[in-house]
Amino acid sequence: MPPRPPSEVHEKTPTVLFPSSTAAAQALAQEVKTLMEENTRTGRPTVLGLATGSTPVPFYRELIRLHREEKLSFQNVVTFNLDEYYGLPADHPESYARFMREQLFDHIDIPAENINIPSGTIPSDQVFAHCKAYEDKIHAVGGIDLQILGIGRTGHIGFNEPGSSRDSLTRRITLDRVTRQDAASDFRGEQNVPHFAITMGVGTILRARQLVLMAWGENKAAITARAIEGAVSEAVSASFLQDHPNARFFIDTGASRELTRIKLPWLVGPASWTPAETRRAVVWQALKTSRPVLKLIDEDYNEHGLSDLLSEQGPGYQLNIRIFNRLQHTITGWPGGKPDADDTFRPERAKPYPKRCLILSPEPQDAIVGMGGTLDRLIEQGHDVRLIALTSGSLRVPDSEADKFASTLAELGSAVVTPAEWKEQTQYANTILRILDEKGEFGEDPPALRQLKALILRGELRDAAHTLGLTSDRVHLLDLPFYEKGRYRRFHSTPDDLAALVSLLAQHKPHQIYCTGDAADPSSVAGITFRLLETALRQSEGEDWAATCSLWSYRGKEKPLEAHEIDMAVPLSPLQLERKTRSLARYNSLSTLELSIADQNRQHAKDYDALGLAEYEAIEAFQRRSRP
Ligand code: F6R
Numbered sequence: 001m002p003p004r005p006p007s008e009v010h011e012k013t014p015t016v017l018f019p020s021s022t023a024a025a026q027a028l029a030q031e032v033k034t035l036m037e038e039n040t041r042t043g044r045p046t047v048l049g050l051a052t053g054s055t056p057v058p059f060y061r062e063l064i065r066l067h068r069e070e071k072l073s074f075q076n077v078v079t080f081n082l083d084e085y086y087g088l089p090a091d092h093p094e095s096y097a098r099f100m101r102e103q104l105f106d107h108i109d110i111p112a113e114n115i116n117i118p119s120g121t122i123p124s125d126q127v128f129a130h131c132k133a134y135e136d137k138i139h140a141v142g143g144i145d146l147q148i149l150g151i152g153r154t155g156h157i158g159f160n161e162p163g164s165s166r167d168s169l170t171r172r173i174t175l176d177r178v179t180r181q182d183a184a185s186d187f188r189g190e191q192n193v194p195h196f197a198i199t200m201g202v203g204t205i206l207r208a209r210q211l212v213l214m215a216w217g218e219n220k221a222a223i224t225a226r227a228i229e230g231a232v233s234e235a236v237s238a239s240f241l242q243d244h245p246n247a248r249f250f251i252d253t254g255a256s257r258e259l260t261r262i263k264l265p266w267l268v269g270p271a272s273w274t275p276a277e278t279r280r281a282v283v284w285q286a287l288k289t290s291r292p293v294l295k296l297i298d299e300d301y302n303e304h305g306l307s308d309l310l311s312e313q314g315p316g317y318q319l320n321i322r323i324f325n326r327l328q329h330t331i332t333g334w335p336g337g338k339p340d341a342d343d344t345f346r347p348e349r350a351k352p353y354p355k356r357c358l359i360l361s362p363e364p365q366d367a368i369v370g371m372g373g374t375l376d377r378l379i380e381q382g383h384d385v386r387l388i389a390l391t392s393g394s395l396r397v398p399d400s401e402a403d404k405f406a407s408t409l410a411e412l413g414s415a416v417v418t419p420a421e422w423k424e425q426t427q428y429a430n431t432i433l434r435i436l437d438e439k440g441e442f443g444e445d446p447p448a449l450r451q452l453k454a455l456i457l458r459g460e461l462r463d464a465a466h467t468l469g470l471t472s473d474r475v476h477l478l479d480l481p482f483y484e485k486g487r488y489r490r491f492h493s494t495p496d497d498l499a500a501l502v503s504l505l506a507q508h509k510p511h512q513i514y515c516t517g518d519a520a521d522p523s524s525v526a527g528i529t530f531r532l533l534e535t536a537l538r539q540s541e542g543e544d545w546a547a548t549c550s551l552w553s554y555r556g557k558e559k560p561l562e563a564h565e566i567d568m569a570v571p572l573s574p575l576q577l578e579r580k581t582r583s584l585a586r587y588n589s590l591s592t593l594e595l596s597i598a599d600q601n602r603q604h605a606k607d608y609d610a611l612g613l614a615e616y617e618a619i620e621a622f623q624r625r626s627r628p
Contacts, residue, residue, distance in 0.1 A: 007261040007269045010229045012242040015249040017256050021216040021522050024250040025058035028148075028212055032063065033072055035146060040076050045114075047078045047138075049147030049205070050104075051158075052096040054489040054523040055214050056148055060104040067108045074110040078141050080134075081117040082149070082158035082205070086127075086172055086196035088120040093444045093487070094186055095120055103490065118170065118198040127198065131170040135204060147208035151215050154178050155223050155236030159199035162235045166243070168201030181592055186488045188445075189398035189589065202240050211247040213238060215255040217521030218559040224251060225258035254519050257559075267305050273312055275326075276564075281306055282323040283564035283611065292612025293324045327613060330569045335374045335552075335622075336383045336512065347568035347624070348512070348550065354383045355511035358504075360533065362517055362526040363393040364461040365587050369594045370516050370556035372468060372580035373572035373601070374620050379469045386508060387465055388476045390501075390529045391483035392454035394445075396589055399436055402452050406432035450484075460587050467583035478504060480532075483525060493528050501536040509545035518553045518625065526558070537626075551625040557593040560600045560621065563607040567624040571616040572601060 004014065018024035032048070039046045050056070066072040081096060090097035097117045105115060116137060122130040138144060149157045154176045160168060161176040174196055175183075184190040205211065215224045227238035228249055241247040256262050265271045266281060273281075285304050286293045301310040313319050329345040337343060339353035357378050361367035367375065367387055378385045410429035413422035435449050445453065458477060465475050478500055482493040505513075517530030530553075540546045552568065555561055572580070581598055584590060601618035609615040 005269075007265065009268055010260040012232075013228050013244075013247050013249055015228055015251060015256075015259070018250060018252055021055075021058050021214075021252045024214060024216075024252060025062045028059055028214070028250055029062035029066055031212075032146065033066055033070075036072065036074075036077060039145070045076050045078050045141065047080070047141050047143065047145045049144040049200075049208055050079050050081050050100065051148050051150045052081065052083070052099045052103075053150045054521060055150035055216060057103060057490065057523055059148065059214065063104065064107040074108045077110055078114045079110065079116060080138055080144060080200070082147075083197050083199035084118040084120040085194040086120055086198055087194045090117075090120070092120075099490075118200075120198070122198075127172050131172070131198065134170045134200075138204065138207075144208035146210045146212065147205055149205070149211060149213040149238070151213055151220060151223060151227065151238050152176075152179050153182060153219070153223055155227055155238050157202070157205055157213065157237050157241075159197040160202050160205075160237040162237070164202050164237050165234060166206070166240055167203040169204050170198065170200050172196055172198050184591060185396055188395065189400075191398070202237050206240060206244055209246060211241055211244055213241060213247070213249050215249065215251045217252070217524070217527065218254040218257055218519035219521065220251075220255045221257040221559060224249065224255050225260075225263075229260060252522075254521075266309065270308070273309055278309065278313060278319075279323055279326060280564040281309055282319065283327075283562075286611050287563070287607065290610065292610070293320050293327070294612050296320050324612065327563070327608070327611060330566050331571065331608070331613065332568060333377065333571060334381065335568065335570050336378050336381055347622075352511060352548075354381075356384045356508060357386070357512045357514065358508050358510040359385065359387045360513065360515040360529070361387060361389050362529040363391055363396065364389040364457050365393070365464070365584070365590060365594060366516055366526065366556045367514070367554075368464050368468070368580070368583055368587075369590075369597050370554035371514060371570075371620050371622075372583055373576045373618070374514075374554075374570045374622075375470065376468045376576055376579060377570065385470065386474050386476060387461075387470055388478055388504065389458075389461055390478050390480050391525060392450075392477065392479050393457045394450045394454035395483075395488060397453035397456055398589060401456050401588060402432060402449060403436055405452065405456060406430075406436070454479075464583040464586040467579065467586065476504075480529070482528065488525075489523060491523065491525070491528055493532055497532055498535055498539075501532050502539050505536055505540050505545075506543065509543075510549055511545075513549060513551045514554055514622070515551065515625075516554050516556050516558065518623075519555070519558050526556070550627050552622040553625050554620065554622055556597070557591060560604070561623060563604070563611060565623060566604070566621040568622040569604065569608065570620045570622070571605070571614075572618040572620060574617045577601060577618045 036046045084096045088095040118134055119130060154162055159173055161173060180190055180193040183193045187193045227236050230239055232239045232242050261268050271277055285300060286296060289300055298310060298316040301307060301316055310316055330347060332347050336355045336357060337348040337350045339350055341350055343350040359367050359375060406429045410426055413426040432452055435446055462472050462475055480497045480500055482491050482497045515530060515533055517526030520527035577598060601620055604619035604621050605616040
């Protein structure tokens, strides 16, 4: 391999950065194609190790395209999947066997006998023999040529949770709590996620001749950097790739955010001191030394590798003042702009007042999580606020909620009215109860059940919005079709989704749009809706309203913004934070990440305080995506 540039000195496993997951997937698929063609020429099969989850989906789509459009044949390919949930039959909607069929195997010409996936239903007393046979089979075909990997937030590869040893082989393991939380939406609640899985071991994986680990989105940034730059340790299985002679990480911009060359570039080479980079360096230094910005001295700059920043933009005190002022100007209690005030240094312009504010929530709870306090302020300050739930969120609602609703309805029938008067309602309730009964714990939700779950979430959303003073006529439901027709980790957006967004924008002609998902995994609901919004805005470019519309992004369950990235900081009083928390309590099924949002809001306030700015209870943070 060619020597790597000094900026990558901290990266112990070679890492390739791509502008998007699509670009990375295309590059990898080309490599696989070349490998397959070479092997076919020499009369060898190509043995691929495959992963599931959302990460490899764009790669599989590209392989399918190569098969369809460039006649790439998989007749000569043998595959071994990394893992399977223990307890799930192969036709279960969330089994990895079914995932692989739907995402790849049904669309290419691979012979069925060449596909290998651990069994999720092997009886307990045969698990050991099954795992051994899996290892033997990999060995018998000559080992894996190329193993594809994703990474879990625990740093797992396959399902090798923290504590898995370097030499571990295929075996049954217990899933980590974090992994089960991450799978909760797939299974409509953490309680439904299997506790066990069968997985190839770290040792099995490392025996592959070549490894490529892919990671997308900011939520993977911290663990990816730890695996690439941190110590090799059983605490992070993916760190073992550092010991492999031919392993690489393929990551997108979001997942690269915590690498030293991106996060602290001045430590590994000459930095280009753009305003954003300068802000990052000064804020980093202040937080690291626990010194407010205005108290940083030239020695601090020198000791932290920032002497060239000082010589370019110093003296230190002037630089401190510049950055302090810039941070100070991000703070505003007037997210819609302060009417009749000088707005030269305010994040949002004063006019027009009031503004038409469109608050886009990918799933119904996202906007309240990410900007409940700001929403409260916008309403209080007289703006024309609309909250748009882009999808119904029905897939998040556990069966128990539908059961509770249908049982109450059925009982109401006999309690308050005569059975004849209540006939249709009782019939409806019984249909739902029957569906729940028949489909069992893991079955797919038929449309009637999805509809009821959507209604339940709708009720929660209206209720949560009321707590913030938003009346029902200002809460809109777009029910984008990609969500209604899809399932988590395998959504496909369509022209209908885009058309719905374009017409929403044309109808409301917003002065301000708030959205989330810019830093999310592109296959997540927030990631998909953000990309749809970008396209919709591009299509609306000629419209009058578009020229005067500002676009702000908030973070919900994604990695929070760091202090230097914030363009607008909206302080929340203790009372407002309490009101936000109360409105979130209206939701019955929030993830742990969503529930910890108040802590994130408090952390922003602590950081601002530590930088020497005013001390607030909590802050909601926004990044400017575009300005008029
Ligand atoms: C799946 C697997 C796991 C996933 C990881 C990331 O076969 O082995 O290690 O790669 O959990 O999952 P996603 O891609 O859904 O974020």
